[in-house]
Amino acid sequence: MSRAAERLRLLITHLDRPPAAIVSFYSRLFYEENGFLLIKNLVSEEDIDRFRREFERICRQEIKVPGLVVMRDVAIAKSEFVPDQKAVSKLQDFQEDPELFRYCSLPEILKYVECFIGPNIMAMHTMLINKPPDAGKKTSRHPMHQDLHYFPFRPADRIVCAWTAMEKVSRQNGCLVVLPGSHKGTLQEHDYPEWEGGVNKMYHGVRGYDPQHPRVHLEMEKGDTVFFHPLLIHGSGMNQTQGFRKAISCHYASGDCYYIDVKGTTQENIEKEVKEIAARKYAVGDEITLKDTWAVRGRLVQGARISM
């Protein structure tokens, strides 16, 4: 951290009731310098319990949600056991589930999001991550990556992710691991890591990041929320407990972001995979672009949808 930020931090910790303006200024400075900001106890226990119950209903197949993608861990998918609802490792694209989507509109979340990306706010990508106990092959890990690799829209500074712990997350159950300051770099090349035990579909890892870069493990309590920049290099460790580690997240972009053509860029490989999946799932041809797959999923949650 810069000396300015460190002095502010000391000031805040030494004051009984630090002025809100100082806390805000420090928070913003911390985000600019590190690429993430952790806010403790932001989402209520009651809301999280409701999200959990909705997740369980989906797993039990009591409701069907249009567009929802249910992922199973690759180790479980390839095992001989019949996968039950417990084997769900991730829900993706829950924008058509009103109960889960409530997360994306929570005022306490949007208050921060607005500070980072401005008043026009689109919820672009939603996930509920249910990291399973590792079956022994370390496939529960999420390789280090930059989320911008998946996004064909810009500018990067007008995109932010909110990620809320739905229970205590620790090094034991595979908390987030971040490389502070890595968001100041550019988008790197990503590909599947060469892991012996296999790797989940689309879990690309950043190629050749500096292993000497300091790492921070973000241990969090239920309701704690981290906001992070789409260029921040992050991942998560393996889940060495018997419980399923739960988190809910949304990627927001400003309503006045613009789409880019990823042809000829490092993002070509992910575009190819997304197109293959879209073709299978929606029986569409090659005319569908990466842009289209995002434009249909994005939902306005505040302000105006201008160019997204």
Ligand SMILES: CCCCCCCCCCCCCCCCC(=O)SCCNC(=O)CCNC(=O)[C@H](O)C(C)(C)COP(=O)(O)OP(=O)(O)OC[C@H]1O[C@@H](n2cnc3c(N)ncnc32)[C@H](O)[C@@H]1OP(=O)(O)O
């Ligand atoms: C409109 C397209 C939507 C997709 C867009 C996704 C964009 C992601 C954006 C992310 C933004 C930011 C954050 C980045 C985070 C990175 C991610 O989380 S991306 C990961 C999300 N992954 C997906 O969305 C993958 C989409 N899902 C699928 O392709 C399929 O569900 C499937 C994983 C291939 C499973 O297919 P399905 O037919 O349902 O399952 P089976 O019939 O049981 O298996 C078929 C085959 O696939 C193997 N398999 C199953 N699960 C996995 C897995 N998790 N990883 C790898 N392989 C898997 C299974 O073993 C079978 O293989 P076999 O050899 O044929 O036996």
Ligand SMILES: Nc1ncnc2c1ncn2[C@@H]1O[C@H](COP(=O)(O)OP(=O)(O)OP(=O)(O)O)[C@@H](O)[C@H]1O
């Ligand atoms: N050999 C490796 N190659 C590439 N990435 C790795 C490797 N080992 C760990 N990572 C990545 O580092 C992050 C943390 O993973 P890991 O499970 O090793 O936890 P850890 O941070 O080393 O904590 P612990 O030491 O408690 O296991 C994950 O994103 C994981 O994918």
Ligand SMILES: O=C(O)CCC(=O)C(=O)O
């Ligand atoms: O919850 C996790 O393990 C992190 C997932 C992640 O970084 C992602 O899906 O982009």
Ligand SMILES: [Fe+2]
């Ligand atoms: Fe990520």
Ligand SMILES: [Mg+2]
């Ligand atoms: Mg390790």
